[in-house]
């Protein structure tokens with residue numbers, strides 16, 4: 418059986434590294450990933466080919482993603498505090514980075530692109546959140562007394578998800 422190649426951005430982070438280990442245990446996948454270790458921890462990464470490249474470097478990403486079937490995009494600066502003081506850095510990383518990863522995925526004709534968004538997308542709906550809940554942005558349904566819902570990091574996550582939707586119909 419030909420194993421599918423899975424490429425995980427942010428593979429040194431919490432989600433990326435956990436996902437990589439889970440996929441390796443399943444055994445049906447060739448797993449690779451990238452990370453700059455601006456966050457995350459190198460020792461989190463299991464024994465897989467690791468590309469130490471920035472997701473903003475689309476050219477290198479296109480090369481690294483060659484023959485990829487599935488992309489999990491978890492690389493981000495998902496730090497609410499940082500997004501308050503340096504929204505430009507966070508926006509460049511999350512919005513620009515997601516477009517770069519999506520472009521590299523399109524370039525390589527990947528079958529499936531999974532973007533890790535934010536649970537804040539579900540707003541003030543009653544937990545537990547399930548994937549069939551509406552995720553469109555409605556300020557009146559957000560809990561604006563909780564600042565975690567209205568910050569740059571959250572808005573950028575929404576923007577990058579919308580951009581992924583646009584890329585998927587192109």
Ligand SMILES: NC(=O)c1ccc[n+]([C@@H]2O[C@H](COP(=O)([O-])OP(=O)(O)OC[C@H]3O[C@@H](n4cnc5c(N)ncnc54)[C@H](O)[C@@H]3O)[C@@H](O)[C@H]2O)c1
Pocket residue numbers: 426427428429430431432433451452453454455456457458470471472473491492493494495510514533534535536574
């Ligand atoms: N952890 C959670 O419980 C959770 C829940 C819901 C959504 N999310 C979302 O999932 C994503 C990942 O979250 P996480 O908790 O794994 O974050 P994390 O900080 O643990 O991991 C992110 C990884 O991305 C890497 N990275 C950042 N910028 C990069 C760049 N330009 N190029 C290459 N690598 C880069 C970091 O070095 C880090 O290893 C975020 O978008 C977050 O909002 C996380």
